[in-house]
Amino acid sequence: MLVLSRKMNQSIMIGDNVRIVVVSVDRDQVKLGIEAPREVPVHRSEIYEEIQRANRTAASSASSGSSTPPVAGGPTRAKLEPRKKDTPRP
């Protein structure tokens, strides 16, 4: 891991398009500003890691096979459609 020291208002460039700025420092909390292109997601690490864990758990509970009935017929392509907000309810 690269470790850099920055003072207030100093910043770091990651690649050509992402900038991290030290906005404020207050005892044990650092406020960071992130400038990135619109298509780049920025998330707190613990949130990202929670999603990673949930995805991995979902995949491993599937492979154990014991949680759902045994596969009977073959799989078919799932029908994926946009939500139709005006569809009347049955």
Added chain:
Amino acid sequence: MMSAEPDASATDLPIEVESPRFGAISYTQSEIIRFPWGLPGFTSLRNWLALTLESQPSYIWLQSLDDLKVAIPTANPYHLFEDYDPKLPSYAAAALDIHSPSDFTLLSVLVVTAAAAEMTINLMAPIVINVHTWRARQVLLENSAYSVRTPVPRKAVQEEAASSAI
């Protein structure tokens, strides 16, 4: 080759693979859902199929084509939670070229535990699929009130399946 048409038929020939979960699967290129960034936890797995079984119509399985051992159960969150209508972060629209509600659909990852009658669904990080380009990305609704592990009574999935079969 004397044909004047482009050789489009070659890319639509069925491909056969053997998956540990589903056995033999036959698919064509046009059925592949492309995740250019993979998924958190599976960032190198970019090519997936969305499959269902007749016996479990409410489960939509994302089967990886890059690692056939990986299959992730998901469900349509709109069917289970009528009011679910999250505001997608701007990177979703930018990454997937989405401009209107008719451009995309959502799938939410299910965690199914063997013992419990309950399962949980990840409403905080829906998988967004562009239904025109078939590119997808899982997006994190970080500042929403949605939970990664929202309980879904298994009964609700079965009822939803029953009503959709009518």
